[in-house]
Amino acid sequence: MATADSGLKPLQNAMKMAKTAIQLDGENKHKEAYCEYLRTINYISHALLEEAASQKEKEMVAVEVERMLRLAEQCLERAKSFIGKNVDPPDLHASSSSSSSSSSSTTAAAAVASSSSEPHQTTAAPTNTVPAADSPVEQKSSSPTKTGHRRVLSDGGGELSPFLPPEVFQRLQTVASQDTSKKELTPIEEASRLNQKLKATYEARLARLTPGQAYQKTSLTLSLQRQMMENLIIAKARQDALQRKMEERRLRLQEEANRRFAASGAMTAEEQEQRVLYANVLEYEQDHDWPKQWKANMKKNPDITLVSDLVSYLLSRSDHPVVKLLRKHQYRIYNRLYPIVSKGLPQSPNMPLRPSRSIHNLLRPETQRKPISSFSTDSSLSPSHSHELNTNCDEEEAEEPQTQPTVDRENSFEDLEQFLTQLDWAPPHSGTDETGSDSEPTGDPSTQDESHVQELENKALKEHLKAIVKDIHIAIEQLLSLCLLSFECLNTASYKDLCLASIEEAFFPPLWSAIVTLFRKVHREREQAFETGMKLYRDASPRDVGVPSKLFPPDLIALQGSYPYESAVQELKLLVQDCCPQRKLECIVRTLRLICACAEEYRCLHEADSSPKTAAIGADDLLPILSFVALRCQCPQLVSECAALGEFIHEGYLIGEEGYCLTSMQSALAYVESLQTAGTHLPAHKLV
Amino acid sequence: MAAAAAAAAASGGHSGKTYSFKVVLLGEGCVGKTSLVLRYCENKFNDKHITTLQASFLTKKLNITGKRVNLAIWDTAGQERFHALGPIYYRDSNGAILVYDVTDEDSFQKVKNWVKELRKMLGNEICLCIVGNKIDLDKDRHVSVEEAESYAESVGARHYHTSAKLNKGIEELFLDLCKRMMETAQAEERIKGNGSSQSASSRRGVQIVDDEPQATPAGGCCSSG
Numbered sequence: 035m036a037t038a039d040s041g042l043k044p045l046q047n048a049m050k051m052a053k054t055a056i057q058l059d060g061e062n063k064h065k066e067a068y069c070e071y072l073r074t075i076n077y078i079s080h081a082l083l084e085e086a087a088s089q090k091e092k093e094m095v096a097v098e099v100e101r102m103l104r105l106a107e108q109c110l111e112r113a114k115s116f117i118g119k120n121v122d123p124p125d126l127h128a129s130s131s132s133s134s135s136s137s138s139s140t141t142a143a144a145a146v147a148s149s150s151s152e153p154h155q156t157t158a159a160p161t162n163t164v165p166a167a168d169s170p171v172e173q174k175s176s177s178p179t180k181t182g183h184r185r186v187l188s189d190g191g192g193e194l195s196p197f198l199p200p201e202v203f204q205r206l207q208t209v210a211s212q213d214t215s216k217k218e219l220t221p222i223e224e225a226s227r228l229n230q231k232l233k234a235t236y237e238a239r240l241a242r243l244t245p246g247q248a249y250q251k252t253s254l255t256l257s258l259q260r261q262m263m264e265n266l267i268i269a270k271a272r273q274d275a276l277q278r279k280m281e282e283r284r285l286r287l288q289e290e291a292n293r294r295f296a297a298s299g300a301m302t303a304e305e306q307e308q309r310v311l312y313a314n315v316l317e318y319e320q321d322h323d324w325p326k327q328w329k330a331n332m333k334k335n336p337d338i339t340l341v342s343d344l345v346s347y348l349l350s351r352s353d354h355p356v357v358k359l360l361r362k363h364q365y366r367i368y369n370r371l372y373p374i375v376s377k378g379l380p381q382s383p384n385m386p387l388r389p390s391r392s393i394h395n396l397l398r399p400e401t402q403r404k405p406i407s408s409f410s411t412d413s414s415l416s417p418s419h420s421h422e423l424n425t426n427c428d429e430e431e432a433e434e435p436q437t438q439p440t441v442d443r444e445n446s447f448e449d450l451e452q453f454l455t456q457l458d459w460a461p462p463h464s465g466t467d468e469t470g471s472d473s474e475p476t477g478d479p480s481t482q483d484e485s486h487v488q489e490l491e492n493k494a495l496k497e498h499l500k501a502i503v504k505d506i507h508i509a510i511e512q513l514l515s516l517c518l519l520s521f522e523c524l525n526t527a528s529y530k531d532l533c534l535a536s537i538e539e540a541f542f543p544p545l546w547s548a549i550v551t552l553f554r555k556v557h558r559e560r561e562q563a564f565e566t567g568m569k570l571y572r573d574a575s576p577r578d579v580g581v582p583s584k585l586f587p588p589d590l591i592a593l594q595g596s597y598p599y600e601s602a603v604q605e606l607k608l609l610v611q612d613c614c615p616q617r618k619l620e621c622i623v624r625t626l627r628l629i630c631a632c633a634e635e636y637r638c639l640h641e642a643d644s645s646p647k648t649a650a651i652g653a654d655d656l657l658p659i660l661s662f663v664a665l666r667c668q669c670p671q672l673v674s675e676c677a678a679l680g681e682f683i684h685e686g687y688l689i690g691e692e693g694y695c696l697t698s699m700q701s702a703l704a705y706v707e708s709l710q711t712a713g714t715h716l717p718a719h720k721l722v
Numbered sequence: 723m724a725a726a727a728a729a730a731a732a733s734g735g736h737s738g739k740t741y742s743f744k745v746v747l748l749g750e751g752c753v754g755k756t757s758l759v760l761r762y763c764e765n766k767f768n769d770k771h772i773t774t775l776q777a778s779f780l781t782k783k784l785n786i787t788g789k790r791v792n793l794a795i796w797d798t799a800g801q802e803r804f805h806a807l808g809p810i811y812y813r814d815s816n817g818a819i820l821v822y823d824v825t826d827e828d829s830f831q832k833v834k835n836w837v838k839e840l841r842k843m844l845g846n847e848i849c850l851c852i853v854g855n856k857i858d859l860d861k862d863r864h865v866s867v868e869e870a871e872s873y874a875e876s877v878g879a880r881h882y883h884t885s886a887k888l889n890k891g892i893e894e895l896f897l898d899l900c901k902r903m904m905e906t907a908q909a910e911e912r913i914k915g916n917g918s919s920q921s922a923s924s925r926r927g928v929q930i931v932d933d934e935p936q937a938t939p940a941g942g943c944c945s946s947g
Contacts, residue, residue: 580801580803626775626778627775630775630776630778633776634776650756650760650776650777651756651775651776651777651778652755652756652759652776652777652778652797653747653778653796653797653798653799653800654751654756654797654799654800654801656775656778656797656799657799657801657804658799658801688814689742689743689744689794689814690781690794691775691779691781694775694778694779694794694796695775695779697796697810697811698778700807700810701799701804701807701810701811704806704807705803705804705807708803708806
């Protein structure tokens with residue numbers, strides 16, 4: 035985009051763009067603002083896509099990605115609001131002004147050609163990009179940052195519904211697919227391209243005519259119309275013929291698929307679906323050569339590295355039925371997750387004030403004051419709670435707790451602005467999970483009812499979780515079986531595992547944050563217990579959690595800023611950044627291995643000549659150390675992450691090293707959770 | 723989940739090629755279970771790889787009567803405060819080795835508690851081994867051989883005496899356990915193969931029988947079924 039300088043980080047760029055949009059919005063330049071919002075969204079999705087596509091180097095932190103997505107969501111809300119405002123899409127204004135000069139007789143031709151809107155866009159684009167290019171936001175960023183204090187109420191820290199609506203999720207999926215594969219044009223599309231060219235030459239010629247040559251002008255117009263019409267009719271005929279042929283082929287292939295499954299008469303819906311999918315695969319293979327080539331290669335040289343190459347190639351072909359099915363399942367699951375995870379946390383019903391809603395209300399100037407009042411009624415319902423919230427937020431916010439919004443015209447984008455400034459202000463490593471977690475229910479009489487409602491809600495959430503986990507398993511199974519149907523050569527035990535791993539690696543990343551959010555909602559109490567234990571033992575030494583003294587350095591003070599097992603702690607902290615269960619498991623395994631390596635090193639400090647056999651670390655030593663590492667990791671989310679991993683770990687890994695490490699991790703976490711009750715029995719010096 | 727994983731372990735055997743067994747190691751802090759298992763997997767530790775999980779998690783590949791067996795040995799923490807988390811360790815286990823110190827009466831009591839818990843949670847599916855370790859310190863013995871053996875028999879477990887220090891009885895212990903786990907898996911396969919007509923009762927029968935006779939006669943009876 036015009037404003038994207040390469041030196042800046044994507045988030046900063048996106049914020050710059052959004053600020054420009056807000057400014058335009060403020061100046062009532064609806065059309066430009068609309069475009070700029072869209073451009074921001076476009077930029078964000080592009081940046082994230084690039085990030086996601088290049089798995090190797092993770093430049094962006096999870097927090098940053100989450101913020102980008104939230105920013106995009108807010109921009110989208112604003113952009114949506116313009117649709118309600120102007121009946122005509124803003125695009126048309128620009129194009130109509132430019133085309134109105136040409137004669138009215140071309141409108142029919144224009145309508146014919148309008149199956150693709152490209153000419154409009156090209157005329158509209160220059161006028162739109164100008165404001166974006168020459169009003170970079172310098173003057174914006176200086177003073178108004180102060181408005182950041184306003185976020186206090188409406189924002190629950192990290193819980194501002196960071197999730198894209200399912201429609202956007204789906205659109206992102208398809209954008210991704212368009213990136214990877216350039217589709218061939220249909221005859222109609224081709225014709226309309228051709229017609230656009232015709233029209234362009236017609237306009238050029240027309241411009242060269244002198245005003246006196248009216249006759250030539252009419253004839254040119256007529257011939258243009260005729261040509262365009264003809265092109266379209268021919269294209270239509272070709273398209274029909276093509277479609278008929280495709281239909282015939284489809285039927286033929288479907289029969290072939292049916293033969294292959296040659297089951298008894300009664301078919302379940304799943305079998306039916308599988309047949310259709312298999313027919314799609316056959317159809318795809320008629321149109322593409324690469325599956326045949328790969329199959330031949332595999333036959334010639336069956337090699338395990340070839341298998342993963344094949345699967346990753348397959349998954350990069352966005353028009354292959356396997357990939358289509360993958361996207362369909364992802365969308366389905368996201369669609370199920372979204373309504374649950376986009377809602378606020380169950381404990382504090384009045385906290386998740388959705389900013390987008392208030393923006394919606396602010397669309398029309400006459401209702402400008404409304405959201406503000408709804409704001410204050412919301413908080414006045416439970417003043418104690420909102421107060422608590424204030425005190426719970428970081429210090430900067432607490433300095434300026436009064437949220438009396440001054441009614442200026444900037445209020446209309448308060449939330450988006452707020453969001454932006456918040457991004458400006460947020461310290462790079464602010465934990466997103468601190469939010470309202472320690473806001474205990476206040477002592478008002480309604481608490482009992484609330485706790486009952488909460489109980490029901492928790493139960494419902496658990497049910498949802500179970501159902502979604504099951505859906506995910508089914509989805510992955512289906513993907514695997516379609517994969518194996520498409521490439522029979524993959525159907526051996528070891529290849530299948532590889533295949534499954536690749537599928538999961540493609541399947542989980544877009545969904546993980548939503549999945550883990552659901553797990554976090556369900557395991558909220560456990561996370562809170564973990565946090566309490568964590569705070570209680572914040573400065574505990576390894577000895578305090580039962581690590582024998584031979585397994586940590588004798589002189590802790592000499593470590594200077596570091597602490598024992600720090601490398602393992604750092605490793606474990608990376609766990610939340612991965613988006614695929616398998617990778618997370620590997621992270622846990624690495625953590626435990628690092629623990630063993632550290633322990634070995636520390637033991638050598640104590641006894642130089644001990645024989646390694648008797649001294650090797652068993653679970654008796656490992657678990658206390660792991661508990662210490664979990665405490666130092668300071669990440670309650672681990673509880674939910676591990677619970678999710680427990681659901682998605684492969685059966686084959688269950689009894690192996692991965693399974694052992696996950697189990698150990700889970701018990702260490704559970705031990706930390708139990709510290710809050712055990713804490714009362716501990717001698718005071720251990721509580722620090 | 724538990725059922726699925728158990729099935730996975732059994733299905734390894736179904737192919738007739740490789741059995742995968744999970745064995746948990748239970749025992750109080752100082753009974754020497756770590757040394758025991760390290761002794762057993764010693765070869766692995768001679769080329770001390772720093773990347774392993776040392777004695778907490780070990781694997782061993784065996785070949786028993788022509789069948790390949792992969793053993794995954796899970797050590798557990800003996801400390802009381804981690805006991806609540808036992809179940810997640812021993813779920814889906816095919817076998818359990820419960821170690822006590824022959825010089826420590828208390829550690830034997832702990833073993834009894836575990837046996838109760840395991841039987842309660844996993845039924846008779848799991849092969850139990852009760853192991854009196856440190857027989858090199860026999861002069862300080864506080865748990866009598868008779869008591870331990872009769873207790874083991876009463877709960878359908880087998881009893882072994884070992885010394886990690888002298889490398890005594892360990893090989894036999896694991897070999898025996900593997901054979902028993904194979905029998906259990908084979909019995910399970912048969913039941914699956916025959917459909918669900920003969921259900922848990924017959925499975926249990928096999929389990930109890932295999933307390934007495936050794937692998938070969940049991941195998942003979944298997945082939946007829």
